[in-house]
Amino acid sequence: MKNFDIGKLAKMIDHTELKSSSGEKKIKNLCDEAKQYGFISVCINPANVKYAKEQLEGSEVIVCSVVGFPLGMNTSGIKALEAKKAVEQGASEIDMVINVGALRDGKYDYVRDDIKQVVQASAPAHVKVILETCYLTDEEIVKACELSVEAGAHFVKTSTGFGAFGAFEHHVKLMRKTVVPDIGVKASGGVSNFKDAMRMVNAGATRLGTSAGIVILEGAKLFKYAPDAWLEPEIPCHICPARSANMAKLPKALYQYYNKMCMNCEHREKYNRFYE
Amino acid sequence: MNGWMNKIVEINLSTGKQKTLIIDDDVRRKFIGGRGLALKLYTDMCSVDIDAFDEDNALILLTGPLTGIIQTAGRYQVTSRSPLTGTIMDSSSGGFFGANLKKAGFDGLVITGKADKPVYLKITEEGIEIKSAEHIWGKNTHETMKMLHDTSSSNISVACIGPAGENLVPFASIMNDKDRAAGRGGMGAVMGSKNLKAITAFGEKEVSVSDPEGLKKIISTINTLIDKNPVTGKSLQLLGTAGLVNVINAFGMFPTENFKRGVFNDAEGISGEKIAETICTGRSACFKCPIACGRKTKTENREGEGPEYETIWAFGAQLGINDLEAITEANYTCNELGIDTITTGSTIGCAMELYEKGVFPEKLEWGDSSNLVKLVEDIAYKRGIGKDLALGSKKLAEKYGKPELAMQIKGMEIPAYDPRGAQGQALSYATSNRGGCHMQGYLISPEVLGSPAFMDRYSIEGKAEIVALFQDISAAVDTLVLCRFLQFAISIDTFKDILNIVTGLDYTENELLKVGTRIYNLERKLNSEAGFSRKDDMLPSRFLKEKLTEGASRNRVVQIDEMLDRYYKLRGWDENGIPKDETLKKLEI
Numbered sequence: 001m002k003n004f005d006i007g008k009l010a011k012m013i014d015h016t017e018l019k020s021s022s023g024e025k026k027i028k029n030l031c032d033e034a035k036q037y038g039f040i041s042v043c044i045n046p047a048n049v050k051y052a053k054e055q056l057e058g059s060e061v062i063v064c065s066v067v068g069f070p071l072g073m074n075t076s077g078i079k080a081l082e083a084k085k086a087v088e089q090g091a092s093e094i095d096m097v098i099n100v101g102a103l104r105d106g107k108y109d110y111v112r113d114d115i116k117q118v119v120q121a122s123a124p125a126h127v128k129v130i131l132e133t134c135y136l137t138d139e140e141i142v143k144a145c146e147l148s149v150e151a152g153a154h155f156v157k158t159s160t161g162f163g164a165f166g167a168f169e170h171h172v173k174l175m176r177k178t179v180v181p182d183i184g185v186k187a188s189g190g191v192s193n194f195k196d197a198m199r200m201v202n203a204g205a206t207r208l209g210t211s212a213g214i215v216i217l218e219g220a221k222l223f224k225y226a227p228d229a230w231l232e233p234e235i236p237c238h239i240c241p242a243r244s245a246n247m248a249k250l251p252k253a254l255y256q257y258y259n260k261m262c263m264n265c266e267h268r269e270k271y272n273r274f275y276e
Numbered sequence: 277m278n279g280w281m282n283k284i285v286e287i288n289l290s291t292g293k294q295k296t297l298i299i300d301d302d303v304r305r306k307f308i309g310g311r312g313l314a315l316k317l318y319t320d321m322c323s324v325d326i327d328a329f330d331e332d333n334a335l336i337l338l339t340g341p342l343t344g345i346i347q348t349a350g351r352y353q354v355t356s357r358s359p360l361t362g363t364i365m366d367s368s369s370g371g372f373f374g375a376n377l378k379k380a381g382f383d384g385l386v387i388t389g390k391a392d393k394p395v396y397l398k399i400t401e402e403g404i405e406i407k408s409a410e411h412i413w414g415k416n417t418h419e420t421m422k423m424l425h426d427t428s429s430s431n432i433s434v435a436c437i438g439p440a441g442e443n444l445v446p447f448a449s450i451m452n453d454k455d456r457a458a459g460r461g462g463m464g465a466v467m468g469s470k471n472l473k474a475i476t477a478f479g480e481k482e483v484s485v486s487d488p489e490g491l492k493k494i495i496s497t498i499n500t501l502i503d504k505n506p507v508t509g510k511s512l513q514l515l516g517t518a519g520l521v522n523v524i525n526a527f528g529m530f531p532t533e534n535f536k537r538g539v540f541n542d543a544e545g546i547s548g549e550k551i552a553e554t555i556c557t558g559r560s561a562c563f564k565c566p567i568a569c570g571r572k573t574k575t576e577n578r579e580g581e582g583p584e585y586e587t588i589w590a591f592g593a594q595l596g597i598n599d600l601e602a603i604t605e606a607n608y609t610c611n612e613l614g615i616d617t618i619t620t621g622s623t624i625g626c627a628m629e630l631y632e633k634g635v636f637p638e639k640l641e642w643g644d645s646s647n648l649v650k651l652v653e654d655i656a657y658k659r660g661i662g663k664d665l666a667l668g669s670k671k672l673a674e675k676y677g678k679p680e681l682a683m684q685i686k687g688m689e690i691p692a693y694d695p696r697g698a699q700g701q702a703l704s705y706a707t708s709n710r711g712g713c714h715m716q717g718y719l720i721s722p723e724v725l726g727s728p729a730f731m732d733r734y735s736i737e738g739k740a741e742i743v744a745l746f747q748d749i750s751a752a753v754d755t756l757v758l759c760r761f762l763q764f765a766i767s768i769d770t771f772k773d774i775l776n777i778v779t780g781l782d783y784t785e786n787e788l789l790k791v792g793t794r795i796y797n798l799e800r801k802l803n804s805e806a807g808f809s810r811k812d813d814m815l816p817s818r819f820l821k822e823k824l825t826e827g828a829s830r831n832r833v834v835q836i837d838e839m840l841d842r843y844y845k846l847r848g849w850d851e852n853g854i855p856k857d858e859t860l861k862k863l864e865i
Contacts, residue, residue, distance in 0.1 A: 033500065192506075195729035214504045219728030221767035225789065226745050229738030230729065238730070 006220050007038065009197065012206065013213040014043040014064055014093075014186070018161065024051055031055035039213055041093060045069065046086045053090030064093035064128075067118060070162035072097030072132065076114045080121035087125045094122045095157060095186075095209075097130045103144055104136070111144070115151035128155035128186050128207075133171040134164040134241070134250070137257055141171060145178040155207065159189030164249035166190030168241040169203040176204025194220035195230065199239065236267040278486040279341030279779040280309075281381050284317075285404060287397065289470050290331060290389030292406055297386065306864060308775075309340035309383065311366045311754035312795045314355035317386060318364065319798065324805040328359035328462070329444065329469040331390040337435075337475070338384035339374045340757030341779050344483045345491070347498055348759035350375035350563020352384075352435075352452075358461040359446035359469075360619065360668050361687035361711045364802045365461035368715075369435075370562040370759060371453030373477060376433040380479030387470060396424070396436075396474040401481060409473035413442065416612040417451040424476050436474035437464040438614025440656035444468055445666045447619035448656075451611060455570075455581035456562070459616040461688060461710055486780030494777050498766065502566055505765035507727055512569040512761060516559075517585035518548030520692075525593075527724055527733075528827025529697035531690075532593045533642050534625040535683050535818055538694045539827035542598035546588050555604060567761060575604050583607035583617070586714075589692035590621025595628060596642030606648045613656035619668055622689035624651055626669040626682050627661075635676045637661075686711035686812050695819050697829030698723040700731065700739040703839045706813045707743065707853075709799040715760060717747040727764050736835050740843035744796075752792030794863045797847075797855050801865065810853040813840060 015034040017026055027048045034042045035056070042052055043064040052063050065086035068079040083094045096118045102110045119127045129148040133141055148156050156175050158167040166189020175185045187200035188209025194216050197208055210216065223230055237243045242265070245258035262268065284297045299313070307316045314336040321334050335356045342349045352374035358365035377384070380399050391406070394413040398405040412420045417438040424434050435452035441464030448464030449457045458464075485491050503509045511519045524530045525543035532540040544550065551571060560570030560581060570581050583591070583604055591603040610617045630636035638661045654662025664672055669689055673682035683690050688711025695702030704717035714720070722742065723733035731742065749768050750760065756775060769785040776783055803812075819834045844851060848859030855865075 036497075193726060193729040212504070214500065215506075215728075215765075218501055218765065218767050218770065221769040221785075222728050222745070225768075226738070226741040229741035229745075230731075232732065232735065232738040234730075235732050235734075238732075 006217055009201075009220060010038040010213070010217055011040050012201070012208050013039045013216070014041045014188075014207060014209045015039040015213045016043040016161075016188070016209050016211045018043065018045055018066060018069070024048075027052055028055055031061070033214060034061040035059045037214060037217060040207075043095065043209055046082055049086050049091050050089040062092040063090050064095060065091040067094050067096040069095070069097055070160040072099050072130070073101070076117045079114065080117040083118045083125075083127075084121040087122055091125055093126045093128065094118065095128045095130055097132065097160060098144060098148075100132050100135050103140060103147075108143065108147055112147045112151050115148055115153055119152040126154040127152075128157045128184070129153045130157045130160055131175075132160055132163050133158045133168070134166070134244075135254060137254070138174055141174055142178050145175055149179055149183055153183070155184035155186050157186035157188055157207075157209065161189040161209070163189070164246055165241060165244040167200060167205075168244075169199050169239055170241055172200055172203040172205050191216070194223060235271055236265070237271050240265070277779070278484045279345070281378060281383050281481070281483065283382050284338070284384045284386065285382060286386040286388065287404060287406070288389040289387060289391040289395065289406070289472060294404060305781075306791065306794060308755035308791055309343075310338050310353040310757035311355065311368075311751060312791060313755065314338040314353055314366065314384070315364065315795055315798055318355050319802060321386070321388075322357070324802060326357060328357045328362070328446075328466055331470075332388065333357055333466065333469075335387040335463070335466050335470065335472075336384065337377070337387070338757070339378045340755060342756050342758060342774060344375040344378040344563075345485060345778055346495055346758075346774065347502070347564045347566060348562055348762060349757065351757045351759065352377060352458075353754060353757050354450060354458045354463045356463060356466045358463075358688075358710065359444070359465050360462045362806060363686055363710055363808065364799050365463065365710050366754065367450070367458040367460050367463045368754065368757070369450065369452055369456045369458040371433065371456035372563050373433040373435045373452040373456070374757060375563045376477040376479060378479070378483060379481050380477050381481050382477075385475070387472060390469065391471040394471050394473050396472065396476065399475065399477040401479045412473055414439065417614050418454065418612050420474055421454060424474060428476065428478070432476045432478040434474055434476050436614070437467050437472075438612060438656065440613045440615040441465055441468035442473075443656065443658050443666075445615060445656060445658065447616040447668055449614050449616050451614050455611050457611065457616070460618065460713065460715075462616075464614050485778050487777045490777040494774050497770070498762075498774070499566055501765040501770070502762070505727070507725060507764040508567050508761055509765075512567050513559075515548030515552060516569045516571045518551050518571065518583070518588055520585040521547040521588055522549065524693060524724070526828065527697055528824060528829035529694040529724070530593050531589065531683075531692060531694045533596045534594060534622075534629045534681065535690075535694060536629075537826065538697060538824045538829050540593035543593065545598050546592045546600050546603060548585075550600060554600065562759065565759065569761065573604055575601050575608070578605065578608050580604075580608045580611060582611070586692050587617040587621070590617050590625075591648060594621050594625040594692075595645075595648075597645045597648070598643070599645040602645035602648050606652055609649050609652045613652065615652065615656050618691050619689045620652060620655060622683055623655075623665050623667075623669040623672060626673055627665060629681050630673065630676050630678055633678060633681070635678060680817050683816055683818070684712050685815060686808065688712045693720055694824065694829065695815060695834050696824050696832040698733045699736050699835060699839065700733070700743055702815060702819065702834040702836060703739055703743045703843060704747065706815055706836055706840065707747070707843060709796065709803055716750055717743050718750070718760065718763075719743060719746060721746075721764065728767075734832065736839050739839055740846050743843060744846055747796050748789055748792035750792070751795040752788050755791060755795070790863070794865060797859060797863050798865050800849070800853075801855050801860065804854045810840065810851070813853055
C-alpha cells in the first residue's frame, strides 16, 4: 500500500450525493467534480438520474442510481420498476437495498428473489447489493453475500450511510472472504478521509462510496511524505463496529451482539473502550 | 518577475535613508517570500547576539508571491528577534494590509535604526514617506487607525502598535485593519523600540501573473477544496475558531486554571455556539476569503471582533472565568492596547496560581473577572502589578521562586491545547523554533480533528515524522504568506501548483517542501547559535509528571524524551538538538 496511486483511487470512488435536501445545483456540482477528479461514477437518487446523465454527456463518468433506498422495504416489483426506469434514463449501475427484515427473519428465498428481480430489470447495468451491515450479524452478512451472488448481482456493498453506522474493515474483510474475486465489494458510509479509504481497500474493497472523495484525494497527497507514520496502526476500538454500537439506534438483539463482541475482544484488556 | 513587485525597501529610521534591496535569484528560489525570505534577510543583516531592542535589530515585514492575488493572500509576515523569547520570531497577520502594501508596489520593508521622535510610514504608489507620529503616540490602535484614515483620502490599510508596544511590553502585538494581529512574540515592542507607531499602505497596482487562465481555474479549485473540507467548509464558517471550545473540552484538553485540569465545566457558556446565540452580530473575512471565520461581536459597551478560540481560553478557562462578556471586553482591550491575548491571559493565570501558592502579593483568584480589563490595562502601561505581569509568565514565575508554574516553552506561553491529550502536539510545542506555539505545527489537525486523517493521539509512534512534516509544510506555506486554515483543505502539491501558475516557475512539490525544511533548519541554527538547545525543547514539568485527573485525556502525561530522540535523528540534528553540518550542507544553508 506504500505505492499509493491517487489516480487509481479516484477510479474506485462513487462520488456520492444522496441527501434529500440536494437540488439540481448540487447534482451539477457533483457531476462537474466527478469529471474534474476522474471519479468512476456519481451515485445519486433516481429522481436525479436523467439530469446527471445530461451533465455527464461526453465524459467517462457513469451514473449510479440507488434503488429501494434507504430502507429497502419496498416490494420487489417496485424496486425492479425503479431500477428499470433508472437504467432507461441513463444509469449504468444500480445500488439496491435488500429487505433487511426478511433476511433477519430467515426468508432467504424472498431475499434472493428480491435481488434477482432487480438484477434482471437492470440489465445490462450492474447491480450492487446494499446489505446494511450495521443491522446484521456476521453470520447474516455471509448469508446475504451468498444470496446476492446466487441472484446474479455484481457487487455487494456495506451500507446506505443512513443506518446506525457505516463501513467497517471487519465487515469488508468478511464480505471479501465470502464472495468470489470477480464479485466486487463496495465500502460506503463513514469513509471520510484517505486513511479510511486505504483501510477499506486493504480489507478488500474494490469500490468506495463517499461524498468526501475530493477531501480523500487531496489528503492522500500527503501520504507519500511519511507513509510509515500514516500507516501506524489504529487503536483497535477505533475501527471496530462494536464501538459504534448505539443502544438507541440498534435493535436490542444486535446491540447485545455487538456488546458481546466487545466483551470478548482480545484487545479489551489493553484499551479502555470508553476513554480511548 | 511574475508574482512580485520587485521592490523590498530597507528604511533606516536613524538616518531616514531608503535603499531598495537586490534579491538574488538563487536566494529567492531557496526562500521564496514571507517567513523564508525574511529569515534569510534577517540572518544576513543581524548578529545572533543582538538584543531585540537594539537599534541595529531589523524588523522585517514581507509579503509573498501570491499576495494580493488569491484567497486569504492579504496577509503579511513579520520577522525579528523576540524580546519575549530571545529566539528568531516570525509572526503573521491577516486582513488586507499585505495586499495593500503589495499593490502600492512593495513586496516588503526592512526597518532598521531608531527614529529620534515617534514616526509613521506612509506608503503609496508614489513611495515611502516618514512622517511625524507625535500626534498619535499614546493613542490606542483603534484611535490610531481612525486618525490615520481621517488624514488620508483613500481606503488605506494601517498596521500599528498601541500603548503596549510603545511601553515595550515584550508581548506587544502589531495590529492592522482594526482587529487583525501579528500577535505573538512581541513584534509590536520591537516596532515601539524604533519609535515607529504605524505604517499605512494603499495602492491599486496589479500584480502580474504568469498564467491568468490557469489562475482562474486554480482559484475555482481552491474554493471547491475549501467548501468540501469539513473544517474550512463548515465549522469555521458557522462558528469561527470558537467552535473549538466544546470540541477540545470534550477531548479533555481544554486547559483550565493554568493547566491544572483539562476540562472546564462551564465551557458551554463561553463556546462558539454561545457566541453565535448572544454577542455575535456577523461574520468578517480577510482578503478574498470565502471562509470568513471572523466574528463581529457586541457587548453592552463596545463593538469589535472576536474573541477567537485562543483568547476565549486565555481569559476564560485558563483563569477559571465563565463570563463571556468579561472575556470579550478583555479581548477588545488587548486589541486596542496592542497586546497578545495568549501570553496576557496565560501570564495572569500563572499569577493566580502563584497567589494560590501564597507567593504572589496581590489577590488574584480563579474565576474572578471583576478586574480583568484593568489587569490588561495595567500590563500594557506597566502599572502596579501590571509591571510584574508584563514580564511574561516565565520571568514572573522565576521572580516569585516557582518557575515550574509558568506554562511556557522558550519563554513563550503554550496555547489552548493541553499537550497531555495529544503527544504529537506536545512534540510540536517542544520543538517549535519560536516557543510555545501551535502555529508552526498544528498536530491537533490529525490528532483531534481528523484532518487529513486521524492519528492515535496518545501514541508516540510516527509522531516525529508527522511533526517534522507539518512544521516544514507550515514553513513553506508561510513563504507564500497564506492563511494556515488553507492547510486543512489544500495539500502542498496544490500549493506548488498555485505558486507555479502565478510565478511561471517550475517548483516540484518536493522542492517546495524542501524550502520549508530549509527554513526550519536555518531558524534552528540561529537559535542554537544564540544558546538554545535540547534543554529548551522541554515542556513544563506539569505535563511530564502530573496526570490529568478527569475527562477524556485523564491519566495521561507527555512522553517527550522518546519522541525528541527520534525527532532529532529524523531531522539530522545531534542529540542536543543542533543541526549537523551535513544536514545544513544538504539543505544548502
